[in-house]
Amino acid sequence: xxxxxxEARAIxxxxxxxxxxTGLSINLGKCSLSPISGKEPDLANIINILGCQxxxxxINYLGLPLHHGAIxxxxxxxxxxxxxxxxxxxRGSLMARSGRLVWxxxxxxxxxxxxxxxxxxxxxxxxxxxxxxxxxxxxxxDASSRSMCAVAxxxxxRPLEFGGLGVLDLRLMCLALQVRWLWLRRxxxxxxxxxxxxxxxxxxxxxxxxxxxxxxxxxxxxRTLFWTDSWINGKSVEDVAPALLGMVSKRIRxxxxxxxxxxxxxxxxxxxxxxxxxxxxxxxxVSLSQSQDRLxxxxxxxxxxxxYRLLHEGSIHRPEIAIVWKTWAPLRVKLxxxxxxxxxxxxxxxxxxxxxxxxxxxxxxxxxxxTCDHLLIECSFTHQVWD
Ligand SMILES: [Zn+2]
Numbered sequence: 001x002x003x004x005x006x007e008a009r010a011i012x013x014x015x016x017x018x019x020x021x022t023g024l025s026i027n028l029g030k031c032s033l034s035p036i037s038g039k040e041p042d043l044a045n046i047i048n049i050l051g052c053q054x055x056x057x058x059i060n061y062l063g064l065p066l067h068h069g070a071i072x073x074x075x076x077x078x079x080x081x082x083x084x085x086x087x088x089x090x091r092g093s094l095m096a097r098s099g100r101l102v103w104x105x106x107x108x109x110x111x112x113x114x115x116x117x118x119x120x121x122x123x124x125x126x127x128x129x130x131x132x133x134x135x136x137x138x139x140x141x142d143a144s145s146r147s148m149c150a151v152a153x154x155x156x157x158r159p160l161e162f163g164g165l166g167v168l169d170l171r172l173m174c175l176a177l178q179v180r181w182l183w184l185r186r187x188x189x190x191x192x193x194x195x196x197x198x199x200x201x202x203x204x205x206x207x208x209x210x211x212x213x214x215x216x217x218x219x220x221x222x223r224t225l226f227w228t229d230s231w232i233n234g235k236s237v238e239d240v241a242p243a244l245l246g247m248v249s250k251r252i253r254x255x256x257x258x259x260x261x262x263x264x265x266x267x268x269x270x271x272x273x274x275x276x277x278x279x280x281x282x283x284x285x286v287s288l289s290q291s292q293d294r295l296x297x298x299x300x301x302x303x304x305x306x307x308y309r310l311l312h313e314g315s316i317h318r319p320e321i322a323i324v325w326k327t328w329a330p331l332r333v334k335l336x337x338x339x340x341x342x343x344x345x346x347x348x349x350x351x352x353x354x355x356x357x358x359x360x361x362x363x364x365x366x367x368x369x370x371t372c373d374h375l376l377i378e379c380s381f382t383h384q385v386w387d
Pocket of ligand 1: 362363364365366367368374375378379380381
């Protein structure tokens, strides 16, 4: 609300009307008022009218820290501490690694996502949370796991089809959740959102990812931005006619339905002339209809939004591991197979590689070096199991 007496009286009257109509009276003594700048001239009068207590920012509201500037570190630290407290490190060493994996997945889905959706997470907090999870997964305790990590955490945090264990990658999830706000603001499927017109503060890379990933199918043209959205066969005006876009004021670029003829107040240079002709050839047959504009996610076959998976597309697709996750074996067996697939079980060659003492020859046949392939496939004793 604006800090003036008139609005305070109106809010008080509204709350009283709401209480009379529904029977749910608001206890103003338990409410609080947080001035944003701290220098509101009518603050004393407003407090008198509303009868609230004054609480200075930052405050916690619905579990989220609120502040007009950057969130202070101690508020974010409380989230990191909450994650650490959810990991039962005191009994971690008694749990199987598969159980610890399930625990981490469930905790990561539940705790940090709520905060990441609203405020994002600073890099140090993401690193701290991942370090807690890494120590718990590999060591089963809140102690150093440096010598026990068989696979790097970025690999563990990939989806199953990309050779990982499906643990959430907090950095990529944070990025995907911010892109989701831009998608929801423009997506017409759930009707107009009341917050859609408010300024949305996101990082430049989030905007770039959204622009590169979304195409528009023009219907009535109300939601499509003529200058900046990709609506011309999956391309934007910037792709088709960059010289022409350079002549358009940045102030009017975010306006939907701004006719290209509006450019013509000045003379066009030679490059802009060629660009405008090219653009006109592409859009002359476009006509508006009664249906709403539609957004399509360029990287999914059905056009549905899926930013988190897209952010892993740079990883190598590993279809051969799919058979391991499809089996009916217990998770601890699948986890062993996953490690063996990456040659990361503690056979003699691995132990020697890490400077540990190990007898080179296979303990079973004593006729070849003990490696992962030999022990699980080539050894004559192993053959008896497979045959
Ligand atoms: Zn052998």
